[in-house]
Amino acid sequence: DAKTTQPTSMDCAEGRAANLPCNHSTISGNEYVYWYRQIHSQGPQYIIHGLKNNETNEMASLIITEDRKSSTLILPHATLRDTAVYYCIVRDAGNMLTFGGGTRLMVKP
Amino acid sequence: SAVISQKPSRDICQRGTSLTIQCQVDSQVTMMFWYRQQPGQSLTLIATANQGSEATYESGFVIDKFPISRPNLTFSTLTVSNMSPEDSSIYLCSVGGGGTGKNTEAFFGQGTRLTVV
Numbered sequence: 001d002a003k004t005t006q007p008t009s010m011d012c013a014e015g016r017a018a019n020l021p022c023n024h025s026t027i028s029g030n031e032y033v034y035w036y037r038q039i040h041s042q043g044p045q046y047i048i049h050g051l052k053n054n055e056t057n058e059m060a061s062l063i064i065t066e067d068r069k070s071s072t073l074i075l076p077h078a079t080l081r082d083t084a085v086y087y088c089i090v091r092d093a094g095n096m097l098t099f100g101g102g103t104r105l106m107v108k109p
Numbered sequence: 110s111a112v113i114s115q116k117p118s119r120d121i122c123q124r125g126t127s128l129t130i131q132c133q134v135d136s137q138v139t140m141m142f143w144y145r146q147q148p149g150q151s152l153t154l155i156a157t158a159n160q161g162s163e164a165t166y167e168s169g170f171v172i173d174k175f176p177i178s179r180p181n182l183t184f185s186t187l188t189v190s191n192m193s194p195e196d197s198s199i200y201l202c203s204v205g206g207g208g209t210g211k212n213t214e215a216f217f218g219q220g221t222r223l224t225v226v
Contacts, residue, residue: 046215097215
């Protein structure tokens with residue numbers, strides 16, 4: 001059973017922030033939220049992960065709700081090269097990554 | 110970080126034949142993972158390859174169909190045996206992703222695009 005629910009697809013204008021939601025209502029206390037993306041014809045690429053607190057790195061920000069049942073990946077200034085499938089994954093220590101369907105983000109000029 | 114090289118990058122094979130995919134990592138790793146990505150689909154874990162022991166297969170995947178070798182800490186192979194058109198997929202090798210320390214990101218190879226005709 002999928003642990004996460006994401007919209008199938010989203011569009012975003014170039015230069016604007018892309019906000020990608022993810023629902024993980026059955027997340028348990030020791031499970032982390034991971035985000036990966038897969039650009040066409042490439043292997044998945046790690047973006048960011050978090051447990052409870054919001055996280056930010058050079059690629060993106062991750063906002064996790066207080067009840068941890070959902071999160072949002074934010075690409076602050078989307079570029080055409082951010083067009084990809086974005087996967088939200090819930091896992092605990094030692095477990096392998098289980099990919100769901102992901103969100104196909106299309107950044108448009 | 111880890112750099113992963115997969116060979117071949119793509120191949121077209123006849124049904125009934127077998128193809129061995131190689132995965133080379135630039136550092137020593139305990140576990141290596143093999144995924145399959147069918148056309149238009151997400152990634153599905155096939156098996157975990159541990160050095161010095163037999164691979165651990167996920168539900169729906171068997172050793173006779175997908176034999177795996179792991180001769181050392183930097184190399185693994187996945188063989189797709191007795192291929193049929195349904196095996197046409199991208200096969201990806203991955204390392205990392207275990208644990209919750211700061212080095213918990215997983216790294217993926219570029220994949221092997223297999224077409225069975």
